Amino acid sequence: MPAHVLYVGGEDNNLRIPFILAMRRRGYRVTAAGSGDPAPFLSHGIDFVSFPFDRFISPGSDLRALRRLVAILRELQPDIAQGFDTKPCLLVPLASGLSGTGTKAVRTICGRSWVYSSRAPLAVATRPVLQTLHRLAARRTAATVFQIEDDRDFFRRNRIDGRRGVLIPAGGSGVDVKAFERALAELPSREAMRDELGLGDAEVVVTVSRMTRQKGIPTLLKAAAIVHRVRPGVRFVLVGPRESEGPLAVSAAEIEAHSPYVIATGARRDVPALMRMADVFAFPTEYREGVARALLEASLAGLPIVSSAMPGCREVIRDGWNGLLAPPGDPERLADGIIQVLEDPEAARAMAGRADAVAREQFSLEVMADRMAQLYDTILRDREDTMAELPAADEPTA
Known part of the structure; x- marks a missing residue:
């Protein structure tokens, strides 16, 4: 059975449809979750699950989104869940740990968001909180994909990069030349x-x-x-x-x-x-x-x-x-x-x-998709090794 990958993004997750289709051509079963219109996904035969969340700072909304994502993972049981942008990159690893599904979380860092782009007092005050959340998320992350070296270096300096940081230029956002x-x-x-x-x-x-x-x-x-x-x-x-x-x-x-x-x-x-x-x-x-x-x-x-x-x-x-x-x-x-x-x-x-x-x-889509497929294969091998080490359901533990 092909590995199942869930792609989690916001209202613009439809912009990643060419990437999702490229991964489907490489043999993966694909599903998308996002806060936007499902029609573009459905028109390409991509299964879609509604995942509403607030792009801006909203603790109450974030907690509801986390619960919703846990429910999605338990329902779909994907092998890999890949998050794009700030909120999904925090919520996907946390939800994968809470879901108990064994889903491997991948964060895709598409920049460092308003918190690090603005000098507004709220943005500056939020930075330590965001770093703490990324540190928590890193513990549940199988891999973190960085699009640029500047972000990878920042995550490494602050020890929030997790166990496998990979640089894939335009990872998840390469340009589909033919399209x-x-x-x-x-x-x-x-x-x-x-x-x-x-x-x-x-x-x-x-x-x-x-x-x-x-x-x-x-x-x-x-x-x-x-x-x-x-x-x-x-x-x-x-x-x-x-x-x-x-x-x-x-x-x-x-x-x-x-x-x-x-x-x-x-x-x-x-x-x-x-x-x-x-x-x-x-x-x-x-x-x-x-x-x-x-x-x-x-x-x-x-x-x-x-x-x-x-x-x-x-x-x-x-x-x-x-x-x-x-x-x-x-x-x-x-x-x-x-x-x-x-x-x-x-x-x-x-x-x-x-x-x-x-x-x-x-930065072509095909080059980037090949790199991503190599990463998935590595993650899935790790998952198989981990599962092989676990006792069978009827095998007593020591």
């Missing part, structure tokens, strides 16, 4: 997308991100104003959700203050086409995240990239070679990079070509 190319072929053309948004032949800077402060959107808006003064024909298109982002969301009024040269589309399903219609991809994040899929997809779309020099971004972009990096929170340097790319299209095309090669060779 992206297929989407570009099937979605509306560059001209059609520009007509829809009323962009005409303007130079376009696109950003794909949640519209939150820690993602650097206020910095981007300030940079847009600087670029507008120098090149008034440039338009900025912001793609991503805002209303769902709670107290950290950028307000509609803040974005509206920069119209008509800034357009916010909200969340969209045609991101590849929106990228293809642009001239530059800007990624202003100030968030300690892993390898951002948006950077990889922008590379496949042939866009020159101007990004903040945050961990995760530096793993993809080498400044001046396959993109430009600016200090996080520095709108002047971000604007300078955008203007530089627009003023030197030949150099921009060369950088974009190198970025495309890096995305295909180092």
Whole structure:
């Protein structure tokens, strides 16, 4: 019987469908659990279980989520449960220990979240609590997958990495090259997308991100104003959700203050086409995240990239070679990079070509899925060895 793997994430767990399908092609039985819409999973024949939880600090909600996850593990009896993002990476190991199922827990560290990205008093005060929870979770974790070395080093320094820390670039979030190319072929053309948004032949800077402060959107808006003064024909298109982002969301009024040269589309399903219609991809994040899929997809779309020099971004972009990096929170340097790319299209095309090669060779879904399958096999061998050492049900213990 094939090993059963449960993938636990939040409302955006559907973004990992290509990865889940890749693991199914490698012979695993797969199930997804998350707080989002089940329809995308069901349309691909992936079993889905509802797992609501609060992304923000909420002890009462977290306790209910833990109980729910214990119940899910007892019902499904998966061999491996893999969590993505902060809350699932804490809840999956704790639930696996409480469930008594023998399920092996895998944490996938996709960055260090708002707690380590913000200097707000609440974030700073929460850090010791989060480290304590990770230390508890580490005791019940069969393996921890890190997307970037910076996170692995941090977990090691603080002794919260557990018994098996593995670096898999873009682990669980590699870019599906074939699916992206297929989407570009099937979605509306560059001209059609520009007509829809009323962009005409303007130079376009696109950003794909949640519209939150820690993602650097206020910095981007300030940079847009600087670029507008120098090149008034440039338009900025912001793609991503805002209303769902709670107290950290950028307000509609803040974005509206920069119209008509800034357009916010909200969340969209045609991101590849929106990228293809642009001239530059800007990624202003100030968030300690892993390898951002948006950077990889922008590379496949042939866009020159101007990004903040945050961990995760530096793993993809080498400044001046396959993109430009600016200090996080520095709108002047971000604007300078955008203007530089627009003023030197030949150099921009060369950088974009190198970025495309890096995305295909180092961060492709197939390369990452092979690495993950090797890890699963190691974990399952450990599980079999452990089970072999246990006494049979009718065998008396010493």
